[in-house]
Amino acid sequence: MEIQLSLATPNVASVRKAEKLQGTHKVVYLGRLTLLFFALFFHSFVFASESTHRTAQTALHILDYLSVDYGGTIFLEKVINQAEYKEQLEFSKRSIQLLDELPDHPSKTHLVAQASVLSDLIQAKAPSGLVSNTAQQLRQEIIEAYQVSVAPKSISTLKGTAELFSQNCAKCHGAEGHGDGPESETLTPKPANFHDSARMGQRNVYGLYNTITLGVSGTAMESHPELTDDQRWSLAFYLSNLRISDEYIERGRKSWEDRSYRGPAPNLTSLTSLTSNEISVRYGEQTNAVYAFLCSKPDALTAIKHSTLLFATEQLDQALSLFRSGDQSQALRYSVDAYLEGFDPMEISLGNLD
Numbered sequence: 001m002e003i004q005l006s007l008a009t010p011n012v013a014s015v016r017k018a019e020k021l022q023g024t025h026k027v028v029y030l031g032r033l034t035l036l037f038f039a040l041f042f043h044s045f046v047f048a049s050e051s052t053h054r055t056a057q058t059a060l061h062i063l064d065y066l067s068v069d070y071g072g073t074i075f076l077e078k079v080i081n082q083a084e085y086k087e088q089l090e091f092s093k094r095s096i097q098l099l100d101e102l103p104d105h106p107s108k109t110h111l112v113a114q115a116s117v118l119s120d121l122i123q124a125k126a127p128s129g130l131v132s133n134t135a136q137q138l139r140q141e142i143i144e145a146y147q148v149s150v151a152p153k154s155i156s157t158l159k160g161t162a163e164l165f166s167q168n169c170a171k172c173h174g175a176e177g178h179g180d181g182p183e184s185e186t187l188t189p190k191p192a193n194f195h196d197s198a199r200m201g202q203r204n205v206y207g208l209y210n211t212i213t214l215g216v217s218g219t220a221m222e223s224h225p226e227l228t229d230d231q232r233w234s235l236a237f238y239l240s241n242l243r244i245s246d247e248y249i250e251r252g253r254k255s256w257e258d259r260s261y262r263g264p265a266p267n268l269t270s271l272t273s274l275t276s277n278e279i280s281v282r283y284g285e286q287t288n289a290v291y292a293f294l295c296s297k298p299d300a301l302t303a304i305k306h307s308t309l310l311f312a313t314e315q316l317d318q319a320l321s322l323f324r325s326g327d328q329s330q331a332l333r334y335s336v337d338a339y340l341e342g343f344d345p346m347e348i349s350l351g352n353l354d
Contacts, residue, residue, distance in 0.1 A: 067135035071128030092119035252293030263287035312342025
């Protein structure tokens with residue numbers, strides 16, 4: 001913008017006013033350019049981050065599928081289901097392509113190489129245990145390298161999830177999740193049976209969430225973009241527990257609520273990323289029962305009566321007073337209560353939001 005004066009001989013005041021207007025306009029113009037630049041840059045950054053997350057999520061979904069379903073295609077190094085084995089080969093090659101599409105990272109070359117090893121194992125008809133372990137290890141390395149979020153942003157109550165399952169899943173998977181819905185007879189492969197302990201013991205909640213979110217290529221399992229993220233997570237928690245008896249979940253509830261539980265402290269990430277097989281092998285049946293209960297009621301992670309920082313502060317004040325009076329035993333008790341009932345639940349909530 002140029003300021004033109006109509007006077008042949010401008011006075012000093014007019015010139016200064018014109019210069020001031022020009023300067024103001026330049027500042028505003030540059031300011032708008034700067035804002036536009038940052039808006040475009042930020043949009044590109046967000047888009048790139050979402051794109052990276054989606055690519056990594058798809059790769060993890062494929063690896064989860066390989067680790068669970070490859071065993072059903074091979075027996076004693078012989079192909080027993082040619083169609084599904086061919087699909088496994090295609091998925092393994094696709095995982096290499098997806099990892100190659102990820103942004104540069106110090107671990108990227110290693111990850112692509114490991115995906116190639118996995119593909120070679122499947123081509124060689126290697127034992128299912130070796131393929132499953134290789135896929136799971138690669139999966140964990142991708143999560144760590146690219147900081148993939150494998151837990152929901154908020155804790156669900158699972159209220160209304162049974163109805164959600166009935167509306168969206170029962171036609172194929174059946175009213176009780178046995179894979180015997182009215183449309184199952186015409187489908188190849190057959191819908192998953194969520195009561196199959198051998199298979200479901202290898203599935204984690206995040207893998208189920210990915211299946212609902214992305215679908216499974218070559219099957220009738222479609223993606224469900226019409227569901228909200230919270231609904232997909234709720235369904236994943238719900239499906240992970242369909243095979244678990246009420247008695248087993250009640251056993252876990254008692255251990256969790258009466259503080260007899262002595263296993264590793266659960267958080268939302270471990271709840272969604274560990275399989276029940278992994279939990280049983282690493283930590284035993286008591287921990288597995290507690291995790292089963294928490295999957296049936298994820299909000300129990302933070303549903304402790306005094307889960308506030310105010311309560312923690314009050315307990316610590318009391319502990320300090322007791323300590324100064326010489327009652328160290330009572331001071332310790334109040335300090336422990338401050339942590340377990342006041343701070344620890346808040347820490348879990350903050351960790352979930354992080």
